[in-house]
Amino acid sequence: MIDRRTFGTALGAGVGAAALAGLTxxxxxxxxxxxxxxxxxxxxxxxxxxxxxxxxxQIKAGELNVGYVEQGPRRGPAVILMHGWPYDIHSYEKVAxxxxxxxxxxxxxxxxxxxxxxxxxxxxxxxxxxxxxxxxIIALMDALGIDKxxxxxxxxxxxxxxxxxxxxxxxxxxLVSVTGYLITNLAANKKPLPPKNEWAWWYQYYxxxxxxxxxxxxxxxxxxxxxxxxxSPTWGFDEATFDRTASAFDNPDxxxxxxxxxxxxxxxxxxxxxxASVEQKLQASPVITVPTVTxxxxxxxxTPPGNGSAYRDKFTGPYSHRTLKGIGHNVPQxxxxxxxxxxxxxxxxxxxxxxxxx
Numbered sequence: 001m002i003d004r005r006t007f008g009t010a011l012g013a014g015v016g017a018a019a020l021a022g023l024t025x026x027x028x029x030x031x032x033x034x035x036x037x038x039x040x041x042x043x044x045x046x047x048x049x050x051x052x053x054x055x056x057x058q059i060k061a062g063e064l065n066v067g068y069v070e071q072g073p074r075r076g077p078a079v080i081l082m083h084g085w086p087y088d089i090h091s092y093e094k095v096a097x098x099x100x101x102x103x104x105x106x107x108x109x110x111x112x113x114x115x116x117x118x119x120x121x122x123x124x125x126x127x128x129x130x131x132x133x134x135x136x137i138i139a140l141m142d143a144l145g146i147d148k149x150x151x152x153x154x155x156x157x158x159x160x161x162x163x164x165x166x167x168x169x170x171x172x173x174x175l176v177s178v179t180g181y182l183i184t185n186l187a188a189n190k191k192p193l194p195p196k197n198e199w200a201w202w203y204q205y206y207x208x209x210x211x212x213x214x215x216x217x218x219x220x221x222x223x224x225x226x227x228x229x230x231x232s233p234t235w236g237f238d239e240a241t242f243d244r245t246a247s248a249f250d251n252p253d254x255x256x257x258x259x260x261x262x263x264x265x266x267x268x269x270x271x272x273x274x275x276a277s278v279e280q281k282l283q284a285s286p287v288i289t290v291p292t293v294t295x296x297x298x299x300x301x302x303t304p305p306g307n308g309s310a311y312r313d314k315f316t317g318p319y320s321h322r323t324l325k326g327i328g329h330n331v332p333q334x335x336x337x338x339x340x341x342x343x344x345x346x347x348x349x350x351x352x353x354x355x356x357x358x
Contacts, residue, residue, distance in 0.1 A: 084155020113257025232328030
């Protein structure tokens with residue numbers, strides 16, 4: 001077993017160390033715990049399916065057959081990285097190798113409705129409320145034999161990590177959450193935002209209509225490309241990068257999952273009774289007590305003002321925050337070194353908490 005406390009004294013050799021050489025002097029601002037500088041598992045590989053950072057594996061977990069990439073040693077500390085919308089696992093194609101080289105076991109799954117993840121039964125409701133995603137990840141952890149993991153995410157992935165950390169803190173060693181606290185409160189979500197903020201959510205209201213559902217069905221890739229450009233105004237992604245992710249939208253459940261997710265947030269889609277007890281707890285906006293690093297992209301149109309102050313009181317455990325200058329919404333793909341460092345720093349916060357007996 002690798003001694004995680006030794007990573008502050010030596011960087012890993014090779015590409016990982018070179019790529020991470022400038023991490024601690026990059027674009028982070030705000031409170032920072034330097035921590036330790038950064039320097040195959042269960043499931044079957046999917047024939048003919050491969051990403052740019054490893055072969056895809058499939059495993060039955062809960063009501064899904066989950067597609068995922070795994071890197072790093074089986075016995076390393078587990079890290080689960082979760083993507084957003086309209087994105088996929090390739091948001092972590094540079095983050096995962098950096099962490100794997102430092103001894104972490106990195107799992108990057110496709111969410112329901114994306115990539116090679118499939119429902120095991122055609123009769124299962126294509127529910128996409130927030131609780132469903134959290135329970136999917138817990139089921140995946142159980143299937144992979146992971147008792148406790150560091151969770152990292154942005155967008156849908158941040159919300160999912162926040163939920164698990166809030167309701168099942170015993171399963172979370174530490175958390176990295178882009179845009180801070182994203183657990184949806186349905187009552188609060190009924191209140192209007194300032195016009196500029198409402199405008200940024202145009203697609204949420206588009207998807208509330210049948211016209212929007214048809215638009216997503218017929219123009220899923222063009223719509224995603226438009227959102228990428230709006231969400232990350234300085235990210236010069238090329239077509240090959242976009243196409244790798246866009247293939248994940250060919251999933252047969254993609255449209256119903258996306259539509260239900262955004263309609264549910266506006267209370268236009270009924271909650272699934274199976275998740276009622278979980279959602280009841282989430283509507284109380286529970287605090288997060290696990291060690292956490294929050295990240296904001298300074299150019300992300302959804303980043304709240306105040307350098308993290310808008311959600312600071314929701315994190316009551318060991319905590320660090322930084323804002324990434326010149327970065328938009330897709331933080332792990334736009335700033336992979338900074339995101340990887342945040343994972344290591346969150347892990348360091350957890351080790352300090354363990355050492356102090358907190």
